[in-house]
Amino acid sequence: MNKKMLSLPYLFWCVAFIIIPLIMVFYYGLTDKTGAFTLENIAAIATPEHSKALWFSLLLSLISTVICLLLAYPLAMILSKMQVNQHSFIVLIFILPMWMNFLLRTIAWQTLLEKSGVINTLLDFLHLPALEIINTPYAIVLGMVYNFLPFMVLPIYNSLTKIDNNVINAARDLGADSFKTFTRIILPLSLPGVISGITMVFVPALTTFVISTLLGGSKILLIGNVIEQEFTVTNNWHLGSGLSIVLMIFIIVNMVLSLVFDKEGEGNAL
Amino acid sequence: MKKFIALGLCLVTIVSTLTGCGSSGKYPNGKVYVYNWGEYIDPATIEMFEEETGIQVIYDEYETNETMYPKVEAGASNYDVVCPSDYMIQKMVDNDMLAELNWDNLPNATANIGASYYEQSRAFDPENKYSVPYCWGTVGILYNTTMVEEPVTSWSILWDEKYADSILMQDSVRDLFMVALKELGYSMNSTDEAELQEAKELLIAQKPLVQAYVVDQVRDKMIGNEAALGVIYSGEAIYTQRENPNLAYVIPEEGTNMWIDSWVILKDAENKENAEKFIDFMCRPDIALLNFEYITYSTPNDAARELIEDEDIRNSTIAFPDLSQYDNLETFSYLGEEADTLYNELWKEIKSYTSY
Numbered sequence: 001m002n003k004k005m006l007s008l009p010y011l012f013w014c015v016a017f018i019i020i021p022l023i024m025v026f027y028y029g030l031t032d033k034t035g036a037f038t039l040e041n042i043a044a045i046a047t048p049e050h051s052k053a054l055w056f057s058l059l060l061s062l063i064s065t066v067i068c069l070l071l072a073y074p075l076a077m078i079l080s081k082m083q084v085n086q087h088s089f090i091v092l093i094f095i096l097p098m099w100m101n102f103l104l105r106t107i108a109w110q111t112l113l114e115k116s117g118v119i120n121t122l123l124d125f126l127h128l129p130a131l132e133i134i135n136t137p138y139a140i141v142l143g144m145v146y147n148f149l150p151f152m153v154l155p156i157y158n159s160l161t162k163i164d165n166n167v168i169n170a171a172r173d174l175g176a177d178s179f180k181t182f183t184r185i186i187l188p189l190s191l192p193g194v195i196s197g198i199t200m201v202f203v204p205a206l207t208t209f210v211i212s213t214l215l216g217g218s219k220i221l222l223i224g225n226v227i228e229q230e231f232t233v234t235n236n237w238h239l240g241s242g243l244s245i246v247l248m249i250f251i252i253v254n255m256v257l258s259l260v261f262d263k264e265g266e267g268n269a270l
Numbered sequence: 271m272k273k274f275i276a277l278g279l280c281l282v283t284i285v286s287t288l289t290g291c292g293s294s295g296k297y298p299n300g301k302v303y304v305y306n307w308g309e310y311i312d313p314a315t316i317e318m319f320e321e322e323t324g325i326q327v328i329y330d331e332y333e334t335n336e337t338m339y340p341k342v343e344a345g346a347s348n349y350d351v352v353c354p355s356d357y358m359i360q361k362m363v364d365n366d367m368l369a370e371l372n373w374d375n376l377p378n379a380t381a382n383i384g385a386s387y388y389e390q391s392r393a394f395d396p397e398n399k400y401s402v403p404y405c406w407g408t409v410g411i412l413y414n415t416t417m418v419e420e421p422v423t424s425w426s427i428l429w430d431e432k433y434a435d436s437i438l439m440q441d442s443v444r445d446l447f448m449v450a451l452k453e454l455g456y457s458m459n460s461t462d463e464a465e466l467q468e469a470k471e472l473l474i475a476q477k478p479l480v481q482a483y484v485v486d487q488v489r490d491k492m493i494g495n496e497a498a499l500g501v502i503y504s505g506e507a508i509y510t511q512r513e514n515p516n517l518a519y520v521i522p523e524e525g526t527n528m529w530i531d532s533w534v535i536l537k538d539a540e541n542k543e544n545a546e547k548f549i550d551f552m553c554r555p556d557i558a559l560l561n562f563e564y565i566t567y568s569t570p571n572d573a574a575r576e577l578i579e580d581e582d583i584r585n586s587t588i589a590f591p592d593l594s595q596y597d598n599l600e601t602f603s604y605l606g607e608e609a610d611t612l613y614n615e616l617w618k619e620i621k622s623y624t625s626y
Contacts, residue, residue, distance in 0.1 A: 116494060135481060135482050217480075218621070229618070232336070232340060233340075233443070233614070
């Protein structure tokens with residue numbers, strides 16, 4: 001009885017801020033302006049503008065996820081091999097930028113990348129060619145990688161520190177070289193961390209609209225931008241909700257994959 | 271034990287920040303909820319209003335008319351006073367969202383706002399029942415004289431390949447189409463699908479030359495020498511010239527948008543009297559002057575204009591152009607839901623276009 005009481009606030013939270021909004025999204029997504037049932041809002045994903053935006057979002061978030069993984073895995077390995085007092089300091093340094101607001105960090109990149117921005121002024125001073133990536137997809141990928149990298153590092157780092165050193169020593173005892181130890185022991189055991197890292201980078205990257213507006217100069221339409229516009233500008237909540245449902249399918253596929261691999265719930269370690 | 275102390279300290283800071291602004295004793299006369307454009311008021315005037323009247327102002331900002339409308343329509347935020355532009359006021363009147371003003375409570379608005387501005391307001395508020403003009407101006411091209419050598423007279427310079435990646439366009443649907451429709455010689459209130467398709471094609475052709483579609487950032491980017499040409503509201507032009515003397519503003523010869531932003535009170539406003547007090551306070555000459563000097567948007571307040579000390583600004587052709595010179599200035603009108611949808615669809619096509 002007592003324990004049930006303790007879960008009540010969470011239950012309330014869950015219903016008020018997750019279940020009810022979800023029902024509303026489905027209600028709006030599956031009705032038209034008169035309130036009649038329709039699948040039109042979902043089928044609208046097939047129009048050239050929408051499918052292009054979705055395809056582009058998938059592509060950019062996939063690239064960002066791969067880059068994050070390539071950067072994060074070696075970093076997490078280095079971190080996990082450090083002594084206790086050292087690694088907590090490095091992890092702190094890594095989390096420190098997250099204390100600043102996400103929007104401010106992205107706007108800061110705008111100032112850095114601009115034509116007469118900090119980076120280009122420096123390059124110009126050194127007589128190096130200018131870096132012209134602001135308002136292009138490259139800047140968007142950069143923004144995604146920069147903002148979401150910690151979400152990849154931390155789960156991988158957590159799963160790596162959990163590996164029992166004795167297991168690694170046993171592998172070495174039995175004659176495995178360091179490459180084989182990595183591929184046969186460390187990598188499989190850290191897979192749950194990798195999978196939850198992928199989810200935690202891929203999902204926010206797929207749905208972002210702020211990064212593409214700020215670093216893409218509003219010239220590149222991602223699916224997040226389309227949905228945001230439908231709600232804030234066009235005032236067509238039905239279409240916005242319908243497209244959100246389509247986007248949800250991609251997110252759920254990703255979640256199911258991570259549930260299958262991530263049985264120990266590394267994703268909760270944050 | 272240490273952990274509990276830390277937790278306690280956290281709670282104390284959170285609770286104290288929450289209660290700090292919740293004291294009601296300071297404002298005996300209730301509240302007024304104001305929803306205005308971003309950076310469109312001198313914050314000092316809000317404090318003065320609160321001090322003089324004892325009414326607390328809850329102040330929020332929006333970036334475009336289109337983002338304001340759904341929020342106000344949804345009614346979740348209880349705003350009393352809003353400051354939309356001409357065509358949006360018409361849309362709100364059409365949808366029965368505005369309250370009629372009681373002019374007896376607005377002595378400053380009747381005395382100080384120039385009669386010609388009320389006359390212009392009749393384009394969207396035919397009987398002057400709903401709106402009090404707050405700011406007005408034109409839309410034109412702001413250019414950097416060190417980067418653009420030829421004289422700028424026409425919108426067509428925004429399609430000149432010489433300035434590729436150095437052009438800033440407005441990131442709001444009607445302002446963007448206005449430029450293309452005027453360049454083509456059509457009315458900026460066009461609802462003709464063929465004309466709009468033509469405008470869309472023109473804007474798609476322009477997209478590879480455009481550096482970015484932005485709203486408020488045109489100002490900072492032009493000051494920072496990021497771009498050579500930008501479409502901008504006249505009110506921003508004076509401010510940008512103050513910060514960067516190389517910038518010049520021009521009203522293109524094909525004509526442009528002449529707009530008015532006006533205070534309105536929402537129909538379901540809970541604090542209508544306070545809202546009227548707020549609007550009237552903003553029409554007081556000294557307050558209107560403070561706001562003009564802060565935001566540099568042209569004021570329709572004739573009494574305030576008289577008080578401007580700097581003669582160059584009082585007679586500036588940017589802030590107060592001689593309107594009799596132009597015969598092709600238009601004011602946006604609300605085009606109805608069907609045309610709105612068409613505009614938005616075409617806009618999406620422009621935004622979704624990429625050359626790769």
